[in-house]
Amino acid sequence: MGEKIRVAVVFGGRSSEHAISCVSAGSILGALDPDEFEVIPVGITREGRWVLTSGDPSQLAIEGQKLPEITAASGELVALNQRELIVLDPAHGSSALASVDVVFPALHGAYGEDGTIQGLLEMSGIPYVGANVFASAAAMDKEFTKKLAAAEGIPTGAYVVLRAGQELGEADRQRLGLPVFVKPSRAGSSHGISKVHDWSELDAAVATARAIDPKVLVEAAIVGREVECGVLEGEAGGAPEASLLAEVRVVGGEHEFYDFEAKYLGEDCQYDIPADLPPHVTARVQELATRTFTAVDCAGLARVDFFVTPDNEVLLNEINTMPGFTPLSxxxxxxxxxxxxYSKLVSRLVRTALRRGTGLH
Structure with a gap:
């Protein structure tokens, strides 16, 4: 047998999705075949420190309402120097830990899914799973996702962007109607999202979103079904491939929409895989999913989310370049x-990243 592929799984991070990143990483760490891969588990604290952790999946799981977290006490501090991880020991000096063949950045949200760590890895010449710098940044920013989609003729719902200091004008209120959803432009896991039923609620909703991101989207509510599609980069550089579809249904009375608590902490959601849609609608969603993947210049993987209206119109909601990655995601x-x-999916993503390498493609 040849040498094992050394994979650094990087997780945690500085975003509001720190805990969900830990949960995803725990599943990935457990799925990497030890006969094929040597795994280096690297957590990033909320302050941005890199820590060599135990990699124990049980320490990265949600327990009841308690969310996992990486702290400086989770392990030894490390730094990345080109392809090498360096252990930082104040008492005995720095020492090289291991070279890295590929990084699986299981990071969600800002400072991870938005092109920042991708840029670091590009400069270090280390292959990594997922989208490149531009695609990661464009997909993270819902405004630019919608603009790129519109340029490719991919339909989206009506929306308005509010940059720092801007307010929603009367003409836009008339155009959007009520209710509307107010959300941070660059966040995920439904953090900071509010549903506004009356314009008197708007200011508070914008303040909630701006606590995460000064740029806010106000979107017209779309009556319809929430449908998702997984996309993988084609093997050997072929066309992107679309999965069967999933439909998300919020069935509990406590949640008006698919918010953070409904996604991760409750039992108020049901999922239909495959989604019960007419064949031509399924084909339309899959077509738009792969077109969105290409429009944003994605690589590796993405989850593309849509609304399907009662008359079977398909509208893009968003694209996630590093979606939740537990076996239940x-x-x-x-x-x-x-x-x-699951294990074959993780292996395919790692090998795709190695084949692609870094640099322009």
């Missing part, structure tokens, strides 16, 4: 239903 579940189980 929608992206792995859609691919499992499509015939690619």
């Amino acid at each position: 929608m992206f792995p579940r859609m691919w499992a239903a499509s015939g690619l189980d």
Whole structure:
């Protein structure tokens, strides 16, 4: 047998999605075949320190309402120097830990899914799983996702962007109507999202979103079904591939929409895989999913989310370049239903990243 592939799984991070990143990483760490891969688990604290952790998946799981967190006490401090991880020991000096063949950045949200760590890895010449710098940044920013989609003729709902200091004008209120959703432009896991039923609620909703991101989107509410599609970069550089679809249904009375608590802390959601849609609608969602993947210049993987209206119109909601990655998350579940189980999915992503390498493509 040849040498094992050394994979650094990087997780945690400075964003509001720190805990969900830890949960995703725990599943990835458990899925990497030790006969094929040597795994280096690297957590990033909320302050931005890199820590060599134990990699114990049980320490990265949600326990009841308690969310996992990486702290400076989680392990030894490390730094990245080109392809080497360096252990930082104030008492005995720095020492090289290991060279890294590929990084799996299981980071969600800002400072990870937005092109920042991708830029660092590009400069270090280390292959990594997922989208490049531009695609990561464009997909993280919902404003520019919508603009790129519009340029490719991919339909989206009506929206308005409020930059710092801007307010929603009367003409836009008339155009959007009520209710509207107010959300940070550059966040995920439904953090900072509010549903506004009366314009008197708008200021508070904007303040909630701006606590995460000064740029805010106000979107017209779309009556319809929430449908998701997983997309993988084609093997050997082929066309992107679409999974079976999933439909998300919020069934509990406590949640008006698919918010953070409904996603991760409660039992008020049901998921249908494959989604019960007419064949032509399924095909339309899959087509738009792969077109969105290409429009944003994605690589590796993405989960693309849509609304399907009562008259079967398909509208893009958003694209996630590093979606939730537990075996219960929608992206792995859609691919499992499509015939690619979790461990094979993780292995394929790592090998795709190695084949692609870094630099312009």
